Amino acid sequence: MKRFGIANIVAMVLVSQAIWGVAALVCVMVGSTEVGWPTHWETARLRLLIHVLPASLIGAALAASGVAFQAILRNPLADPYLLGTSGGAMLAAYVWRLPLLAGVGWVVWLSPHSFALIGALGATSIVLLLAGLRGRIEPVTAILVGAIINSLCGAGFILLNAIFKDLQGSGGVLTFLVGDIQTTASRTHVIVSTVSIGVGWVMLLAMTPALNVIRLSEDEARSLGVRVQQTRWAGLLIASLMTAAAVAISGPIGFVGLICPHVGRWFCGNDNRRLLIVATALGASVLALADALSRYLLSVEGVKTVLPVGVITAILGGPFFLFILLRSRR
Secondary structure, three states, X not given: OOOOOHHHHHHHHHHHHHHHHHHHHHHHOEOOOOEOOOOOHHHHHHHHHHHHHHXXXXXXXXXXXXXXXXXXXXXXXXXXXXXXHHHHHHHHHHHHOOHHHOOOHHHHOOXXXXXXXXXXHHHHHHHHHHHOOOOOOOHHHHHHHHHHHHHHHHHHHHHHHHHHOOOOOOOOHHHHHOOOOOOOOOHHHHHHHHHHHHHHHHHHHHHHHHHHHOOOOHHHHHHOOOOHHHHHHHHHHHHHHHHHHHHXXXXXXXXXXXXXXXXXXXXXXXXXXXXXXXXXXXXXXXXHHHHHHHHHHHHOOOOOOOOOHHHHHHHHHHHHHHHHHHHHHO
16 A cells, blocks of 8 residues: 555645635625626635535535545445435434424434434444345445435435424424435534534544555454454544534535545545545535535526525436446446
8 A cells, every 4th residue: 555644635625625726716706686796706615605605514424424435435326315324314314303302401402413323323224234134235225224224214314304393493394304404503502513524534544554455354454463343433423423414504515525525536546645635625516516506406497496506416416326327237
């Protein structure tokens, strides 16, 4: 394995930030009624703070989680959305908002991020348990079980929403079903998500040499001094934490964690030390651009609506998923 020191990390981070910076500038130029650089600085600042930065944060978290899931499970189809992790986090975050739990003392001390993490870990554990009954995790089985878990979580949300009606300030039904960039999330929740994602990303970066090794057989990995099971569960915990932090303020946005790691491999190969940095920048850029497109559609004749950003990523990610599936089956 080639040496990859601090200087390499700093260089790749700077290049990746430059790529994201170009995308962010493009997104700031896109409004719901006009395209071009805003005539007032306040308009540009609001677009940056309300749309571009939250979308970039969420996209970066989902893409980094996708890198971790694909490396740990050795599954090119692994993705927080497809494995049910996002669905579990979404349902748990919604349960936290229910009036039924408002009077429960211990719930007051927990945040929606805590509930989302519990839901994410629970859903992921069920998928891994059922997909690994034969002693090894089968990629297609994991995707099928993940789809079932997502459906069950979606059905559970619809049932609770029908009973308690749509909660004021919760972001709406579509936010929880397909995901969107919420402007209703409180500042505290956004700060907690930002800190959680940042800490998780640094921890994943520190783990990338071990993630490279566990792509080998378990015997080879152990001979190189890597504790395979501990590394896998630590990586799954960190990736689930980042997914939960993103879903707590955005809902289950799909396919970002699938697309960006694969596109990143076209540029930097399979080395997770480089891939994590590149995929993170791609995730931030892709979701920011998708959010800009959703705002632009409001000014298009015949559309005149703001699509949830999760719809746009699904339209892009669905065909990409079929392409990867067919290629992996060959």
